[in-house]
Amino acid sequence: MTVRRYLDQRLKLHHLRAVEAIVAQRSILKAAAVIGLSQPALTKTLRELEDILQQRLFDRLPRGMRPTEAGLLLAQTARRILAELRRLDEELDRLADPEGGTVAVGTLPVAATGVLPGTLTRLKAAHPGISVRLEQGRTEELLPKLAAGEIDMIVGRLYEPAVPDGFPREPLWEEPISILARAEHPIFAVRKPALEQLRRYDLILPTVSQRVGQEIETLLDMLALEPTTSLRSSSYGFIREMLHATDLISVMPRLMMAGDLLRGTLKVVPLPVPAPPRPAGIILPRDRELPPAGHAFIACLRAHVAEIGQRGLAATTTEARAAPPRARRQPAPQPA
Structure with a gap:
């Protein structure tokens, strides 16, 4: 039996924002904070929405919310509609x-x-x-x-x-994985430093995504550089300051420091092996x-x-x- 829901007349934008936020956050409390509602108000909106659609949109778990198939379907539609409205807003700005x-x-x-x-x-x-x-x-x-x-x-x-x-x-x-050091680093006294010379200096390595991390580890293995004694940080600013202030060297995608490379305060150390593309x-x-x-x-x-x-x-x-x-x-x- 086909159910007439009259969604074009009954669904409101605040319903779409609510379901999108809950799917993204997997939590009523977090979603309420994101869209600026109280938790009871968002819970009421969700009940209204499930009544309109006559579908359960989320499974209530001990820790958070898991969207049902209907919840995911509605969230995908909500995301598209809200994106089109943002695009309309931007296009009206462009006309003005x-x-x-x-x-x-x-x-x-x-x-x-x-x-x-x-x-x-x-x-x-x-x-x-x-x-x-x-x-x-x-x-x-x-x-x-x-x-x-x-x-x-x-x-x-x-x-x-x-x-x-x-x-x-x-x-x-x-954006190859490269070795970087400050422009006045002693390593640049040699035109093409050998591996033995590279191993004299301690490393400072970025804490990055798994993919980039694996690529850094691959180059470290190729160069037989020892990462266990290295300093690691997720802070771009901290790594940058340590490179400028010390004789530490770093192994990272070189364009993470594109500004300093363009200014000439950091330089790329020539690699004794080809870097993977x-x-x-x-x-x-x-x-x-x-x-x-x-x-x-x-x-x-x-x-x-x-x-x-x-x-x-x-x-x-x-x-x-x-x-x-x-x-x-x-x-x-x-x-x-």
Whole structure:
């Protein structure tokens, strides 16, 4: 028997915000804090929603909430609708100010500290009216947001998906795992330091995602550098200060310190072995065009990456730089 729910007449935006928050947070208490409601008010909204849909949306667990199949379905729809409304808001702003607009960028951690500061500096100078929304996360966290329209693109390391996902990937640069040291470090007294010389210095290593961590460990194994005595930190600022102030050396994706490399206060230590390739670039939507602000952002990203390449700090993909953002639809590059 078909049930008429009249969702177009009965569902309200606060219902959609509620279910999206609960699915994301897996907790009534945390979701209430995120959307600025009291816990009793959010519980009441959820009861209203389940009554309208005549479906149980969540299983109540001793610790948190688990969405049912109906809850996940509604949350996916809610995410798309709310994203379209945000997009409408931004498009209305663009009509009011043709030189403005908004671009929403998902970024991986290395890109966030590496290529984005220079890119945003260029964007602000060339298009002061454009606003940027940044969301940092892992690829698997950002792809659903890209699919739902919550973000316009993802910038960072290009990992091959476990299964084909249809998102166009454009490699723009390489961000190899490298050894970094301060410009006046004694290691640079030798043009091509041998492994024995590298092993004289203690390491400071970033605490990063599992994927990047595995790539760092691979290079450490190739160089037979001992990580057990190293200092580790999740703080980019702390690592940067220790590199500038001491004779510590670090092993990391070199563009994590792109600003200091461009300024010349840090330098890349020549490796005695070839570094494995690590392609990076942008992941684009599969079913919609970028807004004008998105095209402006990509133009500034390409220009900044080109400068990094001209300075010899990273290899760039010339073909990708020359292609328009929607022109290249190819499988993801192989991971390092």
